[in-house]
Amino acid sequence: xxxxxxxxxxxxxxxxxxxxxxxxxxxxxxxxxxxxxxxxxxxxxxxxxxxxxxxxxxxxxxxxxxxxxxxxxxxxxxxxxxxxxxxxxxxxxxxxxxxxxxxxxxxxxxxxxxxxxxxxxxxxxxxxxxxxxxxxxxxxxxxxxxxxxxxxxxxxxxxxxxxxxxxxxxxxxxxxxxxxxxxxxxxxxxxxxxxxxxxxxxxxxxxxxxxxxxxxxxxxxxxxxxxxxxxxxxxxxxxxxxxxxxxxxxxxxxxxxxxxxxxxxxxxxxxxxxxxxxxxxxxxxxxxxxxxxxxxxxxxxxxxxxxx
Amino acid sequence: xxxxxxxxxxxxxxxxxxxxxxxxxxxxxxxxxxxxxxxxxxxxxxxxxxxxxxxxxxxxxxxxxxxxxxxxxxxxxxxxxxxxxxxxxxxxxxxxxxxxxxxxxxxxxxxxxxxxxxxxxxxxxxxxxxxxxxxxxxxxxxxxxxxxxxxxxxxxxxxxxxxxxxxxxxxxxxxxxxxxxxxxxxxxxxxxxxxxxxxxxxxxxxxxxxxxxxxxxxxxxxxxxxxxxxxxxxxxxxxxxxxxxxxxxxxxxxxxxxxxxxxxxxxxxxxxxxxxxxxxxxxxxxxxxxxxxxxxxxxxxxxxxxxxxxxxxxxxxxxxxxxxxxxxxxxxxxxxxxxxxxxx
Numbered sequence: 001x002x003x004x005x006x007x008x009x010x011x012x013x014x015x016x017x018x019x020x021x022x023x024x025x026x027x028x029x030x031x032x033x034x035x036x037x038x039x040x041x042x043x044x045x046x047x048x049x050x051x052x053x054x055x056x057x058x059x060x061x062x063x064x065x066x067x068x069x070x071x072x073x074x075x076x077x078x079x080x081x082x083x084x085x086x087x088x089x090x091x092x093x094x095x096x097x098x099x100x101x102x103x104x105x106x107x108x109x110x111x112x113x114x115x116x117x118x119x120x121x122x123x124x125x126x127x128x129x130x131x132x133x134x135x136x137x138x139x140x141x142x143x144x145x146x147x148x149x150x151x152x153x154x155x156x157x158x159x160x161x162x163x164x165x166x167x168x169x170x171x172x173x174x175x176x177x178x179x180x181x182x183x184x185x186x187x188x189x190x191x192x193x194x195x196x197x198x199x200x201x202x203x204x205x206x207x208x209x210x211x212x213x214x215x216x217x218x219x220x221x222x223x224x225x226x227x228x229x230x231x232x233x234x235x236x237x238x239x240x241x242x243x244x245x246x247x248x249x250x251x252x253x254x255x256x257x258x259x260x261x262x263x264x265x266x267x268x269x270x271x272x273x274x275x276x277x278x279x280x281x282x283x284x285x286x287x288x289x290x291x292x293x294x295x296x297x298x299x300x301x302x303x304x305x306x307x308x
Numbered sequence: 309x310x311x312x313x314x315x316x317x318x319x320x321x322x323x324x325x326x327x328x329x330x331x332x333x334x335x336x337x338x339x340x341x342x343x344x345x346x347x348x349x350x351x352x353x354x355x356x357x358x359x360x361x362x363x364x365x366x367x368x369x370x371x372x373x374x375x376x377x378x379x380x381x382x383x384x385x386x387x388x389x390x391x392x393x394x395x396x397x398x399x400x401x402x403x404x405x406x407x408x409x410x411x412x413x414x415x416x417x418x419x420x421x422x423x424x425x426x427x428x429x430x431x432x433x434x435x436x437x438x439x440x441x442x443x444x445x446x447x448x449x450x451x452x453x454x455x456x457x458x459x460x461x462x463x464x465x466x467x468x469x470x471x472x473x474x475x476x477x478x479x480x481x482x483x484x485x486x487x488x489x490x491x492x493x494x495x496x497x498x499x500x501x502x503x504x505x506x507x508x509x510x511x512x513x514x515x516x517x518x519x520x521x522x523x524x525x526x527x528x529x530x531x532x533x534x535x536x537x538x539x540x541x542x543x544x545x546x547x548x549x550x551x552x553x554x555x556x557x558x559x560x561x562x563x564x565x566x567x568x569x570x571x572x573x574x575x576x577x578x579x580x581x582x583x584x585x586x587x588x589x590x591x592x593x594x595x596x597x598x599x600x601x602x603x604x605x606x607x608x609x610x611x612x613x614x615x616x617x618x619x620x621x622x623x624x625x626x627x628x629x630x631x632x633x634x635x636x637x638x639x640x641x642x643x644x645x646x647x648x649x650x651x652x
Binding site: 300303 | 624
């Protein structure tokens with residue numbers, strides 16, 4: 001059954017979009033990250049213009065993170081103070097990102113930048129995760145209890161000024177760290193249409209040293225507002241948010257997420273992270289292949305301008 | 309029941325409550341405010357066999373379509389309750405051809421026969437007055453039909469609104485394929501289709517008054533925004549045609565105009581799903597010995613209707629409101645969906 005998307009200006013099968021949303025929801029449920037990094041390339045692959053895919057995906061991320069935040073908030077797993085500081089950076093970053101997006105769109109390089117950024121980001125994250133989970137897996141096999149490490153190590157970054165206390169996260173660090181992190185995630189969110197959870201979550205754990213209990217809730221808190229900001233700015237400046245497309249993805253996600261969390265409950269964390277790493281790397285390789293392969297036709301059309 | 313309630317909700321002033329009645333009422337309304345100054349043309353319209361045939365054609369063509377679309381609409385409604393608003397569009401879709409029975413034909417008939425008000429040499433009508441992009445739009449095929457005074461050959465040219473198109477070319481850069489070349493052209497028709505009742509080359513060989521252009525001739529007249537070598541320009545022009553062909557906006561094959569009984573003709577106008585909006589120009593020519601003896605031109609509006617049109621309009625004009633609406637939609641559906649699914 002086909003449906004015509006008013007902003008993407010083409011008809012597409014409803015079930016394809018629904019399935020894409022469900023797959024993204026499944027990932028969200030399984031790994032606690034939004035499935036944007038998978039859904040956006042897939043949308044582009046099925047022929048949605050990249051600019052519309054990115055902006056509408058940001059709209060979908062809002063729904064994803066509010067439904068996850070509902071639970072986390074009730075369990076008290078949100079470090080509001082940390083979330084607000086991250087958000088400060090996130091708002092700046094996403095606004096800068098949308099400006100960058102608009103400029104790249106004008107000079108005709110947005111598709112390329114989206115593809116290259118996806119490849120770089122997914123391959124680095126995927127490799128990191130893969131090595132980490134392999135290492136944990138083998139270490140645990142050797143020593144089931146595992147050595148008890150330090151709570152967190154201190155690097156140079158901990159000597160930055162403007163230190164703040166984050167009670168819930170049991171941290172005393174410079175506010176520049178979360179602001180900078182939020183900024184970077186904001187840019188990613190604006191250009192790639194991802195929530196950025198799969199970058200933010202590891203960064204909060206390894207870079208900031210936050211306890212894992214509050215990481216998911218806090219990242220969802222920040223992602224919710226950043227995605228809302230991106231949606232708003234994309235709609236206001238580029239007019240590329242397709243709500244019909246987003247709605248179908250959201251409905252798919254609503255169905256997929258609980259299934260994902262049920263699967264996640266049955267699998268050990270290491271296996272889960274390993275699976276995620278393989279998936280992320282798979283998408284990265286596919287995208288890289290697209291960039292390297294000689295295209296069927298070198299020609300494409302930019303935006304049509306009706307002159308007054 | 310449900311569909312009519314939705315219609316009532318979203319479009320109270322619309323008369324499209326039931327096929328026949330709506331059409332009848334609209335026709336009468338049109339006739340009453342018909343701006344035709346010349347009674348002779350009106351008479352012709354009433355008695356013309358072509359217009360009668362057109363009416364028959366239409367009813368036969370549309371009845372099954374209405375049924376299919378109705379079923380699709382009902383199915384969609386049940387499946388995606390939240391997208392019900394979009395569904396409402398399905399109803400006005402098939403109802404729209406109603407006014408097409410005469411509406412724009414009125415305006416097109418007089419110019420077609422400026423010299424002979426009683427016996428026009430060429431009469432043309434379309435199976436629909438407009439192409440309506442509804443939620444179920446997947447491209448459409450319109451029927452152009454008419455009558456001419458033999459002898460002669462018929463050529464039909466359909467052009468989309470002209471605009472500036474930018475052709476991008478990927479080139480290899482450090483092993484990666486990157487859009488490095490770009491060339492803009494002005495006055496590029498969004499859509500171009502040409503059909504003829506005899507091999508076009510033969511018809512156009514004699515010049516055809518210089519007015520009828522094959523796709524190649526038409527594209528020779530698009531203006532490059534920035535000048536480069538003729539060779540490069542030709543490459544970009546080729547690229548433009550390639551992309552447009554791929555999207556079926558420049559249907560590659562010349563269409564066939566079928567002539568029946570020596571004086572009735574018909575042609576299928578294929579419109580793909582990725583159809584740019586705007587007012588298209590449909591022209592029919594009657595050629596005798598390579599000269600144009602009569603020409604009929606009529607506008608064919610192509611546009612989104614109903615919910616689609618509203619959304620696109622908001623997105624374009626009220627970007628900030630649209631953005632806020634999109635956020636509220638996502639928050640509501642995400643919140644409710646999350647809450648409901650957790651209960652299950």
